[in-house]
Amino acid sequence: MSHYLFILVGAVLVNNVVLVKILGLCPFMGVSKKLETAYGMGAATTFVLTMATGASYIIDHFLLMPFGLEYLRTLSFIVTIAAIVQLTEMVIAKTSPTLQQTLGIYLPLITTNCAVLGVPLLNIANGHNFVESLLFGAGSAVGFSLVLILFAGIRERVEGAEVPVYFRGVAIAMVTAGLMALAFMGFAGLDKYQ
Amino acid sequence: MDILLAIAIMALGAVVLGAALGFASIKFKVEGDPLVDKIDAILPQTQCGQCGYPGCKPYAEAIAKGEEINKCPPGGVEGVQRLADLLGREVKPLDAEEKPKQIAIIDENTCIGCTLCIQACPVDAIVGAAKQMHTIVAPLCTGCELCLPPCPVECIRMEPIAENIDNWKWKYPVVEIKAAALKEAA
Amino acid sequence: MLMNLFKFKGGVKPPTNKTQSVTLPIAQAPLPSRLVVPLHQSIGGTPRPVVAAGDKVLKGQLIGEADGWISAAVHAPTSGTVVEVAMHVQPHPSGLDALCVVIEPDGRDEWIPREAVDYKALTPEEVRERLQQAGVVGLGGAVFPTHGKLTASKTVPMEELIINGAECEPFITCDDLLMRERAEEVVRGIGIFRDLLQPKKVLIGIEDNKPEAAAAMRAAVDALQEPFLVVPVPTLYPAGGAKQLIRVLTGKEVPAAKRSTDLGVQCFNVATAYTAWRAIAHGEPVVSRLVTVTGNVHAPRNYEVLIGTPMDELLKLATPHPDTDGIIMGGPMMGFLVPDPHVPVVKATNCLIAHDDRLFPPKPPEMPCIRCGACAQACPHELQPFEMYWFARAKNFGKTQEYHIFDCIECGCCSFVCPSRIPLVQYFRFAKSEIWAREREKNAADGAKARFEFKQLREEREKAEKAEKLARAAAAQAAKKAAEAAAAAAAGGDAAETAAAAPEVAPAAVDAAKEAKKATIEAAMARAKAQREAAQPKNVEALSGAQQKEIDEIEARRQVAHLTDADAASPAGEKTE
Numbered sequence: 001m002s003h004y005l006f007i008l009v010g011a012v013l014v015n016n017v018v019l020v021k022i023l024g025l026c027p028f029m030g031v032s033k034k035l036e037t038a039y040g041m042g043a044a045t046t047f048v049l050t051m052a053t054g055a056s057y058i059i060d061h062f063l064l065m066p067f068g069l070e071y072l073r074t075l076s077f078i079v080t081i082a083a084i085v086q087l088t089e090m091v092i093a094k095t096s097p098t099l100q101q102t103l104g105i106y107l108p109l110i111t112t113n114c115a116v117l118g119v120p121l122l123n124i125a126n127g128h129n130f131v132e133s134l135l136f137g138a139g140s141a142v143g144f145s146l147v148l149i150l151f152a153g154i155r156e157r158v159e160g161a162e163v164p165v166y167f168r169g170v171a172i173a174m175v176t177a178g179l180m181a182l183a184f185m186g187f188a189g190l191d192k193y194q
Numbered sequence: 195m196d197i198l199l200a201i202a203i204m205a206l207g208a209v210v211l212g213a214a215l216g217f218a219s220i221k222f223k224v225e226g227d228p229l230v231d232k233i234d235a236i237l238p239q240t241q242c243g244q245c246g247y248p249g250c251k252p253y254a255e256a257i258a259k260g261e262e263i264n265k266c267p268p269g270g271v272e273g274v275q276r277l278a279d280l281l282g283r284e285v286k287p288l289d290a291e292e293k294p295k296q297i298a299i300i301d302e303n304t305c306i307g308c309t310l311c312i313q314a315c316p317v318d319a320i321v322g323a324a325k326q327m328h329t330i331v332a333p334l335c336t337g338c339e340l341c342l343p344p345c346p347v348e349c350i351r352m353e354p355i356a357e358n359i360d361n362w363k364w365k366y367p368v369v370e371i372k373a374a375a376l377k378e379a380a
Numbered sequence: 381m382l383m384n385l386f387k388f389k390g391g392v393k394p395p396t397n398k399t400q401s402v403t404l405p406i407a408q409a410p411l412p413s414r415l416v417v418p419l420h421q422s423i424g425g426t427p428r429p430v431v432a433a434g435d436k437v438l439k440g441q442l443i444g445e446a447d448g449w450i451s452a453a454v455h456a457p458t459s460g461t462v463v464e465v466a467m468h469v470q471p472h473p474s475g476l477d478a479l480c481v482v483i484e485p486d487g488r489d490e491w492i493p494r495e496a497v498d499y500k501a502l503t504p505e506e507v508r509e510r511l512q513q514a515g516v517v518g519l520g521g522a523v524f525p526t527h528g529k530l531t532a533s534k535t536v537p538m539e540e541l542i543i544n545g546a547e548c549e550p551f552i553t554c555d556d557l558l559m560r561e562r563a564e565e566v567v568r569g570i571g572i573f574r575d576l577l578q579p580k581k582v583l584i585g586i587e588d589n590k591p592e593a594a595a596a597m598r599a600a601v602d603a604l605q606e607p608f609l610v611v612p613v614p615t616l617y618p619a620g621g622a623k624q625l626i627r628v629l630t631g632k633e634v635p636a637a638k639r640s641t642d643l644g645v646q647c648f649n650v651a652t653a654y655t656a657w658r659a660i661a662h663g664e665p666v667v668s669r670l671v672t673v674t675g676n677v678h679a680p681r682n683y684e685v686l687i688g689t690p691m692d693e694l695l696k697l698a699t700p701h702p703d704t705d706g707i708i709m710g711g712p713m714m715g716f717l718v719p720d721p722h723v724p725v726v727k728a729t730n731c732l733i734a735h736d737d738r739l740f741p742p743k744p745p746e747m748p749c750i751r752c753g754a755c756a757q758a759c760p761h762e763l764q765p766f767e768m769y770w771f772a773r774a775k776n777f778g779k780t781q782e783y784h785i786f787d788c789i790e791c792g793c794c795s796f797v798c799p800s801r802i803p804l805v806q807y808f809r810f811a812k813s814e815i816w817a818r819e820r821e822k823n824a825a826d827g828a829k830a831r832f833e834f835k836q837l838r839e840e841r842e843k844a845e846k847a848e849k850l851a852r853a854a855a856a857q858a859a860k861k862a863a864e865a866a867a868a869a870a871a872g873g874d875a876a877e878t879a880a881a882a883p884e885v886a887p888a889a890v891d892a893a894k895e896a897k898k899a900t901i902e903a904a905m906a907r908a909k910a911q912r913e914a915a916q917p918k919n920v921e922a923l924s925g926a927q928q929k930e931i932d933e934i935e936a937r938r939q940v941a942h943l944t945d946a947d948a949a950s951p952a953g954e955k956t957e
Contacts, residue, residue, distance in 0.1 A: 030282075063207075069200050076207060083211040087218050094222035160774030162748075239825035241832045249832065317831040336828045359420070361820070362474040363813040366775075367806035 004135055007128075011139025013187040017115045018147045019180055021122075024115030028148055029173060031106050038152030041106045042145025046138070048088060048110050049119060052081045053137025056120035057130050077120050085111045115144055151180060229258045236276050238268045241316035242338030244290065249316065257281070264289045268337070294354045297335040298342070302327050304349035311341035311350060383611060386631040388624045390760040391616040392793045394550050394713065396589060401553045401672050401680035406561055408684050409671075409697060415457050415483045415688030416468050416724040417443065422517040423524045424450030429481060435462045438492040440665050443481045446512055452525040453515045456483055457667040457686035459490040471691070471709050471726055475719030483688065494663035504530075504576050507660065514659035515666045515727075520544060520620070520649035521710065523728045526656060529646060530576045539644035540630050541579040543570055543653060545586040545593065546613055546620035549711030552731040554670035555650050557682045559586070559593035562654060563600035569653030570608060572660055577646055581609065583629045584650075587619055588612040617713065618791040622647045624760050636787050651730075671725060673698040675708070675733035685725050691732055692721035698734075706735035713792040747800040755794035755804060761787050765794035765804050772811035777818070780811045788812075858908070865907045866900030 017023050024045075031041045056077045064070055089107045092100045100107075110116060119140045123133040154176055163172050234254035245265040247253040257263055263277040264286040271288055278285040300311070300320075307325040319335045322328030330341075341350050355361070420426040427444030431437060437456040444454030460483045467477035499507050508527040517523040532538050547555040559566060574582055584601075586594045591612075598610045613619050613628050623634045626645050634640050640647060651670065658664045667687055674680035677698040685694055691707050708715045709729055717735060725732075733739075755765035764783055771779035785808055794804040 034279075059207075063203060067199055067203065068196070069203060072200060072204065076204065079207060079211060083215060086215055090215075090218045090222040093224045097224075097228060100228070156776070156779070157770065159776065160770045234829075237825075238821070239829040239832065241828065250829070316835065317828045318835050319831075333824075334827070334831065336824070357474075357476060359470060359472055359474055359476050359478050361817070362472075362476055363817055364473075364806070364809040366810050367803050 004131070007132055007135045008139040009190070011136050012143040012146065013184070014190050016143040016147060016184050016187070017119065017140040018144055019177075019184040021115075021118070023118040024113045024144055027106070027109060027113050028144075028151065028177070029170065031109070032148055032152040032155055032173075035149065035152045035156055037106060038149045041109075042148050044088070044107050045110055045113060045116070045148075046141035046145055048081070048085055049116050049141035049144070050134065050138045051084050051088075052077075052116050053120050053123060053133045054130070055080050055084060057123065057128075057133045060120075060124055061130075073121065073124065074117070077117055081116050082111050115140065147180065147184070151177065154180075230254050232280060233257050233277065236269070236273060236280065237266060238273065238336070240268045240336035240338040242268060242336070242340060244268070244338075262286065262289070267292060296337040296352045296354045297332055298330050298337065298339070298350050299353050300328055300330055301349040301351065302329065304347050306347055306349075308346060310344040310346065314341045314344045316340060383609070384631075385611070385613065386628055387614075388619075388627040388760050389762050390758045390793060391618065391624075392758050392796050393615070394617055394796060396615070397551045397674070398553050398556070398589065401551070401674040401682060402556060404679070404681045406557050406670060406682045406684055407697075409686070409689060409694060411458060411485045411487060411489065412686070412689045412693045413485075414463065414690075415460075415485065415686060416480045416690065416722075417454060417457060417483065417688035418468070418470055418478055418480045418724060418726055419444040419454055420478055421454060421523060421687070421727045422452040422515075423522065424448060424452070424528075426479070427451060427454050429465050429479065431456075431462045431465065431481060433462055433464045436460075437462060437483060438490050440492045440494065440667055442513075442665075446515075446525075449512075450525055450528050451512075452517045452527075453513050453665070454481075454687075455515055455665040455667050456481075457688050458483065458485045459488050460485040469720045469723055471718050471723040471729065473716045473719070480688075480724070491664075496661055496663050499572055499660045500575070507572065507576060510660060511656060513665070514655075516652065516656050516659050517666070517727050518649055519651035519655060519669060519727060519730070520622075521714070521728055521730060526648070526652055529641075529648070530573065532577050533641050533644070536642060536644045538577050538579040538646065539581065540626075540646075541570075541574055541577055541582045542622075542626055542629055542645060542647040543573075543582065543584040543608075543650055544620055544622065544625055544647055545584055545590075545597070545650040546625055547590070548587060548615070548617045548620035549713050549715075549731075550617070551674050551733055552672050552711050553674075554672045554682050554730050556590045556593045557672075558651055558654060558670055559590070560596045563593075563596040564603065565657045566650050566654045567597065567600040567604050567606060567608065568661065569655070569657030570648075571604070571606060572656050573646075573648055573653060574606075574608075579644075579646070582607070584608055584610045585613045585619075585625050585629050586610060587615045589615045617793065618760055618789070621760060621789055621791060623789070636784055666727060669725075669727060669729070671729055672731040673734075674731065676701045676704045676736040676739055677734050685729075687727060688724045690722045690724055691718060691729075694725060695721075695732055695734060700734040701736065703736045703738070704734040705737070708733040708735050708740075712740065713796065714790060743801050746802050749800055749802060752799060754797045754799060758793040758797040760791060760793060761789060763788060765808075768811070769802060769804050769807050772807040775811075775814070777811055777815050780808075781815065785811055785815075861907065862900075862904035865903045869899045869903040870896055 011017070015021060018025065018028050027041055027045070031037050056073075059076055059080060060070075060073060064072055064076065085108060089100075092107070119137050120133075123136055126132075126136075128136055151173075155173060158172055158176065167175070230251070231254075234251055237250040237254055239250050241249045243249065244267050245253045245256075247256055253261070253266065257277065263281065263283060264274050266273055267288060267290045269277075270292050274288060275285055277283070305322075305327050307322060307327060309322065309324050309328070311328060312320045312322060316338060317334060317336055319331045320328055320341065321331060337352065337355075339352060342348075342352070419429060425447035427446055429443060430445050431441075431443045436459075437443060438459045439456060441456045442453055443456050443462075446453045463482040463484050465479065465481050468480040468482070469475060470478045472478075497510075499510075502510070508530055511527040511530070512525060516526045518526060518529075545555055545559055547553070570582060570584070584597055586597065588594075594610055594612050601608045601610060611629060613625070618624055619628060622640065626640055626643075626647060627633055630645060632640075632643050632645060634643060634645075655666050655669075659666065668684050669687065670682050671685045671694065672680070672682050673695060677695070677700045679698050681698055683694065683697060691709070695704075695707060706717050707721055709718050709723075709732060710716065711731055712733065715731070715733065749766055749769060751766055753766065755769075756763070759765055763785075765788075768780050768783045768785050768788070771777075771783065772785070788805075788808050790805050790809060792805050795802070795806075798804060
């Protein structure tokens with residue numbers, strides 16, 4: 001049982017998908033200007049990433065592995081993710097227009113989020129079973145949402161600060177992200193209790 | 195043989211996913227485009243047509259289809275900014291110069307009562323009747339200038355809205371008014 | 381007598397500076413050279429001027445008529461001649477002009493006939509109307525029309541009526557002197573409010589640094605045998621804020637989106653009660669008020685001042701020191717430097733402070749916020765000024781609203797305690813007025829959109845109606861002609877001859893009436909056909925069936941697409957066919 005907990009906590013904090021694995025940086029920089037959109041993006045990514053890990057595990061184990069087609073993983077995963085994102089978008093648009101309003105254009109952007117492709121591939125590389133894959137996917141997604149929301153909160157405040165002219169905008173955001181990554185390195189110490 | 199199998203499997207996947215998406219797109223079809231309404235809410239509703247579209251809604255529809263967001267002078271730079279935020283596009287400088295908010299004034303001595311401006315006004319802000327003097331209901335005027343060209347005697351002019359106590363705004367506390375602010379807080 | 385008091389969070393204790401102006405009794409300010417009476421002196425609609433240049437007015441005569449329910453009338457402060465009704469600079473931080481009635485006093489100070497009534501004989505509606513006519517507004521500074529606050533809520537029982545004599549702002553002593561010298565009339569005025577609102581309790585809150593005023597009020601309450609409670613409240617700025625005083629006296633906290641009436645509490649200033657009594661029992665509208673003149677002057681004192689008196693003339697009575705370089709209207713915490721020394725005293729003017737650098741030394745420049753939180757501790761509304769400041773500075777107005785900027789009463793406690801000397805209130809006022817401006821724009825845009833859509837709808841409808849009318853007219857025309865033809869046919873019986881291409885009328889064994897009718901129809905058809913043939917191109921004769929069918933289809937399509945001329949006779953002809 002504790003093994004699963006370690007996978008989850010490790011995925012959220014120690015091996016944070018954005019700040020340690022450096023995956024999914026484009027939404028991290030692009031969708032973090034406002035706290036509300038960060039919440040929406042975090043929620044959408046969490047859902048899609050968890051679904052994608054499950055679906056890709058099934059495809060890999062029951063479709064690709066039996067026929068020895070492992071080299072088609074990247075291709076088939078991308079197609080699956082795109083389909084899931086599309087499907088999610090349509091379902092949300094129909095069932096909850098308010099949620100769709102909050103997520104807006106960020107939902108289709110998830111397709112191009114490399115974390116969503118990277119995490120299923122990492123699952124396979126690490127030889128996770130189905131439950132482990134799901135936990136790792138969900139943990140990574142939560143970690144992604146966590147840093148995205150933290151970062152958006154910081155950026156909203158930085159906007160009011162007297163930033164030197166040449167550092168305004170993306171430059172100071174990069175510096176902030178770097179400092180956050182340094183801070184997250186501190187979680188590596190959690191390893192000792194494993 | 196392997197390659198054929200791979201193609202077959204990928205094709206199968208494509209067919210399955212395509213069918214699922216196609217089914218979903220029919221099952222979860224949404225009428226109308228909520229994005230247009232959101233864009234329309236940002237536009238200033240002057241209905242002036244300066245963007246080249248006959249009103250704000252048509253321009254909102256055009257933006258949703260990919261038209262530039264910087265064609266609305268009454269919305270100003272701030273309008274462009276908000277559209278850019280909504281649509282995740284780059285902020286562009288305004289396509290035309292930004293004018294201060296203004297309203298139309300009819301010179302009532304020159305007006306001949308032709309009703310042409312009444313027909314041109316998109317927001318029913320002009321009152322009058324044939325051969326009667328017309329006047330502009332100032333609070334309703336959006337300053338779109340559409341009444342200027344039809345007037346045969348050129349009796350309509352635009353005037354910037356003067357600052358009064360009701361629409362006066364506190365200034366951003368910058369250096370020059372700091373002295374007054376300090377005295378007050380003393 | 382002893383009652384349990386509550387505390388509000390925060391607050392500051394600035395030096396009160398009140399003793400200077402309480403040594404002398406209230407003095408009547410002499411008639412000024414001219415009076416500039418602004419029409420808009422209360423919250424709500426701007427009163428409409430009812431006098432014109434050249435009119436003779438008497439003291440107390442109506443010069444501005446209340447516009448709407450939330451609006452209060454304005455009266456001539458003395459007798460004299462109206463010089464002009466024009467734009468003059470206002471005692472407002474903007475320094476902008478507004479419509480004023482300028483009166484040249486004739487020196488006689490002659491009243492209009494005053495009607496003293498016993499308000500107990502009037503219905504509550506009549507009392508409220510009289511208060512509105514008399515221009516009674518909240519004299520604590522917010523100038524909300526008093527009659528608008530005197531309707532008891534139908535859903536919430538009225539628990540407490542709070543009378544605000546706290547006067548917490550430094551320098552100001554006009555309410556103090558009013559209570560000392562005119563306590564009886566204040567208490568009688570409170571009686572009017574009590575009778576209108578029917579509260580269970582009436583509490584008069586007076587800061588404990590005004591024992592004379594409290595004693596005078598107590599004596600008056602006892603003398604009039606009223607069950608009002610005079611409660612000394614701790615001296616702490618801003619104890620005189622309505623929500624703070626309600627909190628202190630009742631322990632009730634007024635939530636952000638609610639008004640005190642929702643909790644069964646209503647609050648009035650002592651000076652408002654006084655003017656209400658004068659208006660009802662003496663028939664005197666609000667034409668003067670008590671003003672504390674203090675600060676950098678030789679003889680600080682309270683004056684009874686006519687509304688419209690230029691501030692510089694009033695200040696001269698107290699002989700300001702020569703280094704005076706400005707006039708602050710209101711107190712040092714919430715007041716502002718008037719834009720021009722000639723601006724008139726208005727109903728909201730409770731205090732004039734002669735400004736100089738010794739009393740109000742210029743503060744060193746603003747420094748960055750260090751997030752020490754001193755402002756949050758001082759805020760009487762438990763807001764977080766440092767957060768609101770941050771977002772107001774970044775012009776992130778949505779965020780300032782998330783931090784409840786509209787609950788800020790602009791009391792100035794945060795600016796007072798800020799170690800970085802940031803003019804926080806300035807930022808909040810800026811953010812508030814920007815948000816209001818945006819709201820106005822949004823409303824204007826929504827209105828414009830609704831009217832535009834309605835106009836489009838109307839144009840569509842008019843077009844449709846016009847087309848229908850034309851079609852109807854054409855049909856009527858055709859029917860008329862058909863009737864004529866029928867008449868001709870019936871008369872001559874030789875319809876076949878009249879209609880060139882008509883087929884022979886079948887001489888069947890039918891009765892005459894039927895035959896005539898049939899003939900009429902035949903004749904009409906023939907006529908229509910002839911007409912159509914005359915109008916239509918000749919190359920459509922002798923068509924094959926297929927060709928004819930094709931043409932018919934095209935015609936049908938054209939009609940669906942509204943391409944055919946609505947006023948042409950052809951659709952009508954086809955209809956008859």
